Amino acid sequence: MKGLYQTVFYVLILFFACSTSDDNIAFVEEEAEDDEVTIPQTYNILALGDSYTIGESVCDTCRFPEQLKDSLVSVFSTVDTFNLKVVAQTGWTTTNLINAIENENLTNNYDLVTLLIGVNNQYQSKPFSLYETEFPLLVSKAIQFAQNDKANVIVVSIPDYAFTPFGQNSGNPEITSSEIDMYNNFAENYCNQENITFVNITDITREGLINTDLVASDGLHPSELAYAKFVERLLPIAQIKIE
Incomplete structure (x- = not known):
């Protein structure tokens, strides 16, 4: 026992x-x-374009690339850093942007590149064939800067300024819209053929006469609110590409 x-x-x-x-x-x-331990990440964004990218008539933080960057900051880890480089100027055509890129000495380490260009080709009555030649060149440049990865590129459609006070009093608004459609159709078809992301925001700007808050104080360019609506469409796509 x-x-x-x-x-x-x-x-x-x-x-x-x-x-x-x-x-x-x-x-x-x-x-x-x-x-x-969460390892801090640094993400680099490049925005190429014209007045719609530089944000004519809105504050520096109101333009869509800045709003997009700030939105990405809010959804990623607090220790991550986002750097934004903007190469854009009011009045630039595709030719102007190509020349400016040559003088910028840009690197090929961007995690996201946006491209919005063409309205000044239309407004200045440049031959459409010029856009057909130079738009693909700019897309190729964007891919090169995006670590040679087309998956890191977003092409944004051209806004329609016919639906602004300026556009209503400059030329024929119907012709303006028709020509902008022609530019956007070419860009979208090219992007689809090359498997490049194309985001349409033109319909947002075509509400400018009904919702005047979408137009900046100059009566021509998109407002901070319009750019915020652009970002609503861009953010989910940009987030996936960066992740």
């Missing part, structure tokens, strides 16, 4: 010892998970 009690005693000691050991292991593992 004494031997039986001793056996039971040793079994109980082993049981509690193992249980305590397992609990300690589980605690250590839990503690290790809690102590996992």
Whole structure:
């Protein structure tokens, strides 16, 4: 009987010892998970374009590339950093943008590149054949800057300024819209053929006469609100591309 009690005693000691050991292991593992360090990431964004990219008549943080950057900051880890480079100027045609890129000495390490260009080709009555030649060149440049990965590029459609006070009093608004459609159709078809992301925001700007808040104070360019609506469409796509 004494031997039986001793056996039971040793079994109980082993049981509690193992249980305590397992609990300690589980605690250590839990503690290790809690102590996992998030490695900060730096993301680089490049925005190429004209007045619609530089944000004519709105504040620097109101233009769509800045709003897009700020939106990405809000959905990514707080330790991540986003750098934005804008190469754009009011009045630039495709030719102007190509020349400007040559003088910028841009690197090929951008995680996201946006391209919005062509309205000044239309407004300045440049031959459409010029856009047919130079738009693909600019897309190729964008891909090169995007780490040579077309998946990191977003082409944005041209807004329609016919639906602004300026557009209503400059030329024929119907012809303006028709020609902008021609430019956008070419760009979209090219992007589809090359498997490049094309985001249409033109319909937003075509509400400018009904919703005057979509037009900036100059009566021509998109407002901060319009750019915010652009970003609503761009953000989910940009987030996937960067992740």
